[in-house]
Amino acid sequence: MKKLTLLLSFFLVFSCAAEAQIFKKAKDLLGGGAVFSKEEAANALKEALEQGTSKGVDLLSKADGYYKNPEIKIPFPQEAEAVESKLRALGLGNQVDQAVESLNRAAEDAAYEAKDIFIAAIKSLTITDAINIVKGDKDAATQFLERETTTSLEGKFNPIIEASLQKVNATKYWSDVMGTYNKVPFVKKVETDLTAYVTAKAIDGLFLMIAKEELNIRDNAGARTSELLKKVFGK
Structure with a gap:
């Protein structure tokens, strides 16, 4: 990866007129092995990202993709943690569990x-984006996707999650739970925009899994499934 970064940095710094000479020097630095072009490097990165994002999305969209993954399982909203503790203490743990499961089912949908x-x-x-990603942190591609897609994801996820919350009775479970809690004497009433909360947590979990897949492709030769990925990332 260090050598790939060095190769791509040559393309960024020098003009097209000097490109042939720089390319020869880069080849020498790579030990005279297989040579790849700027376009191949960019295409390899795109292929790696498509592979990683598809795998991450497929994992999360299955049943229990969120619910049984402790890294991204959606819990009670932070402002409602006291609600959960109080209701469990009152023997209403099953009701709480149903509410939490329904939040995660909506994210999976x-x-x-x-x-x-x-x-x-x-x-x-x-190509410039690709070079910056290769030269950047090990989650640079994930950061790029987060910048470029979060607004679109929010717009797409919000109505689906709202419909799903209705479908899996999350709204009912949540209303039951919060209604029970808000009737407890002397407690501060809690109001939460459930759809907005689940949407934000679902997107956070999605990017966490994408970052893991990106790291896997960068560091694990076995994750490079095509000849182009092996050719570029193998250097």
Whole structure:
């Protein structure tokens, strides 16, 4: 990866007139092995991102993709943690568990919709974007996707999650839970925009999984499934 970064940095710094000489020097630095062009490097990055995002989305959109993954399971909203503790103490743990499960089911329903949004952003990557990603942090591609797609994801996820919350009775479970809590004497009433909360947490979990897939492709040779990925990232 260090050598790939060095190769791409040559393309960024020098003009087209000097490109042939720089390319020869880069080849020498790579030990005289296989040579790849700027376009191949950019295409390899796009392929890696499509592979990583598709895998991440597929994992999350399955049943229990969120609910049984402790890294991204959507809990009670932070402002409602006292609600959960109080209701469990009152013997209403099952009601609380139903509410939490329904939040995660809604996120799983929405997750699949991210795939087309990600692919459109990946296809728009320029060679300069690709170079910056390769030279950047190990989650640089994830950061790029987060910048480019979060607004679109929010717009796409919000109505799906709202419909899903109705479908899996999350709104009912939540209303029951909050209604019970708000009737407890002397407690501060809690109001939460459930759809907005689940949408934000679903997107956070999505990017966490995408970042893990990006790291896997950068560091794990076995994750490079095509000849182009092996050719570029193998250097």
